[in-house]
Amino acid sequence: MLLEKAYEPQKFEPHWAQWWIETGLYRPERRPGHAGVFSIVIPPPNVTGSLHIGHMLEHTVMDVAVRWHRMKGETTLWVPGNDHAGIATQMVVERELAAQGLNRRQLGREEFERRVWQWKEEYGGRINNQIRREGASVDWSRERFTMDPGLSRAVREAFVRLWDKGLIYRGEYMVNWCPRCQTAISDVETVHESESGNLWHIRYAVKDSDESLVVATTRPETMLGDTALAVHPEDPRYLHLHGKTAILPLIHREIRIIADVIVDPKFGTGVVKITPAHDPNDFEVGKRHSLPSVKVIDEDARMTAAAGQYQGLDRFEARKRIVAALEASGELVKTEPYTVNLSKCSRCKTIIEPLVSNQWFVRMRGLADAAMDAVRSGRIRFVPDDREVVFFQWMENIRDWCISRQLWWGHRIPAWHCHNCKQTTVAREAPAICPHCQSTELEQDNDVLDTWFSSGLWPFSTLGWPDETEDLKKYYPTSLLITGFDILFFWVSRMMMLGLEMTGDVPFREVHLHGLVRDAEKQKISKTKGNTVDPLLMMDKYGTDACRIGLLISASAGADIALKDDRLEASRAFANKLWNASRLLFLNIERSKLSSWPSGPFPHEHFEDAWIHARLNEATASVNAALRSHRYHEAAQTLWNFVWHEFCDWYLEVKKLRFKEDSGPDAHWTAALTIYEGMLRLLHPFMPFITEELWQRLVHALPSLSKPVESISLAAFPAAIAEKIPATEFPVFQQAVTAARELRADNKLDAKAILPATIHVHGKLFKDEDLAIIKSLTRLEVRQIQGTISERSGLIRSTPDFDLQIQAAAPSTNGTVGAESVARISKEVAALERNIENSKRQLSDETFLSRAPEKVVAGLRTKLVEYEAQLKKNRDLLEGLG
């Protein structure tokens, strides 16, 4: 029954984590409430991954939301699961193969896929165990994986529907090619980085003329693929050259000189080399002018046969040699330093090679418009809403989405090419014969889909779509999405577009975007920097509950958080504080031989009871309001303050003394336990483990707790009550106690000596029993006198409600106010004078009186009266003391 002296989370957390799962507590069926439905899907972590600190923040915020809704009686579902993470996973397994001296081509596609699945089975569960430790109240019976049969069917269904509507097309276009990943990637999978490079100026001779044109380029190696030079149509310098022919240096190929508006006459020489095979702009220009395309760089970023003597060289080696050759031939006019903007693969940072290839694309314009409309009309709300600007900006400029990947791990594109008639058939299931020519010579497309295609279906594919399942009907659209801002374009917007297109409804009603967790120096956390924080070690060290509240309290809406150890240490102390407060209560339950839950209405006889009741009620209102508006840090802050500084520091301190003084301590239990139990429930979403442990102990100690439920997580979340709680003099009492402590500290009085004191009360009275408590808390033998202070001896502190006078026993200080007190009073006088002056000025200002709300004016008048009374008292004091 008695609690251990220190809280050791390791003793309890694994137990409850397991119990919650074993009892299936978080299946929504367990709580078929009638207070509505709350559903949310986890942003599926990569199977290859392990939990990092960002996940922990994300899951904690989600869990707070989920537990709150569940306790409010809503039918609550949190769907867990993982993403197959195409490129990432394939790379991990390939690395492993490489260590064994193997590569995927040696194994063949089928065997390779088998190996990845094997790997997934082996390591994929790791992250789930980590999520369990976080206390995330997900429904494990509904766990999904993006490559599950059901979800794969959803992928094919979505693909076919988009194809049938003409929203998917296939063709030869320029894409971002990563030579290292050996696949095309989408625009959002590239990052732009500036690097210092050069702008090489190269001279191209004009055929049958003495003239030549100088062209500036950052990529001289591509000149071998040049098929034209371009100038602006109206550039007067080059009007006479339109339609003429230029000679490509080094290899002396003849190329056209064309006019196109893409050229900026003001940049460089106003002449641009056109390489349709290796530059997105040039590709467009090439199409407009029907230019030939010469591919000089291949998929491995090496020069092709078309590059002649440079064949086989890496693109950067070729660059060096070509520059050298141009220099030697005198065709290099100059080299000027230049900051180049490079497109890199976001995954491996390899410089992208723009290449033309046959890929599958999704037409985005219409889908994006629908998604924007959903936000504009308020059907989807962003929290914080300033992120909407970025969302709109991106959606307005969206380009078609390249969804094919030249990988083996992923959803294979449901398209079959006929060797006989060369037609392509898109279908949900593999056709036996070609519907065009009845040939059986069919082969499925080799490419797989971008991972984000399947995760874009996640909110409904996990619920059984395309079937009209009960889950889909009940839980879709989901209520809320909580995720990082960094995947707004990758994931959030795709879910919105695909969700609207596939289901006709939004995938979620609200999107809460949290910030990044950074290290103590505000650095981004990354493996390469070596500043990663392992949440498992963190949970071992501080306890999961402490980590949760520590993260939450530092995480304000959308802002990044700097994770510092001292915050976690303080959080651990907070858990320990709660534990010890409980220890005190349990100790006294035992002492008073209480064996059942106290009954009867909440007793307000003692001023601390009415006070704490009102404070808890305010905290309850504030926490509920904060959670409603996704201000999780505010809710956590409110609770922290209530539990530690109100419940522990004031309420329990007073109650301890009551227990001691009173002959029948039972009288106090109804109040203390009622508040405590409510506080545990209020705290539960934030610190589920310790509150479950304490609540279970409480329920077992006092079994008749009304309507028993098996877990605090299924108990009702407190709601603020509307009825008036009697006002009390407790705040005045607090002031009296504080004033006494200040006087003692200021004047360096003997901390232990009990000193005589007088409280001159202005109209408000403390009961004798309250005076006894003041005595215990301040070591003052307090006498209470109605009226104002008459003789000035002793140490005095004044408030609007009372004057406190201490007759110091020590000869050195007897009868005088110490220097510290004089300083303090002088400071107060100055502040009061300032306030009074300001208040008076405002109150005599006609405009203020006529324009400020009455509440503000009245408030200021009251304040002024108080200031003046206090100022007078303080002045009298100072005067009297010389």
Next chain:
RNA sequence: GGGCGCGUAGCUCAGUUGGUUAGAGCACCUCGUUUACACCGAGGGGGUCCGGGGUUCGAGUCCCUGCGCGCCCACCA
């Protein structure tokens, strides 16, 4: 080149629609082991809310501007 955000105590940050003496945690100083807790308690010091201008009766909060940071987007070779 566009866009977004930030600058508040020594450090990390709160501060809902403008409302009168700007808060927290940590750190710091002083005191205190009264049987829940030293992972504790009490008290204290510390801020021209980045600079400048404006709107307003009133600005940390709204507008403009300067400075300093951070991030995102972008096909000027």
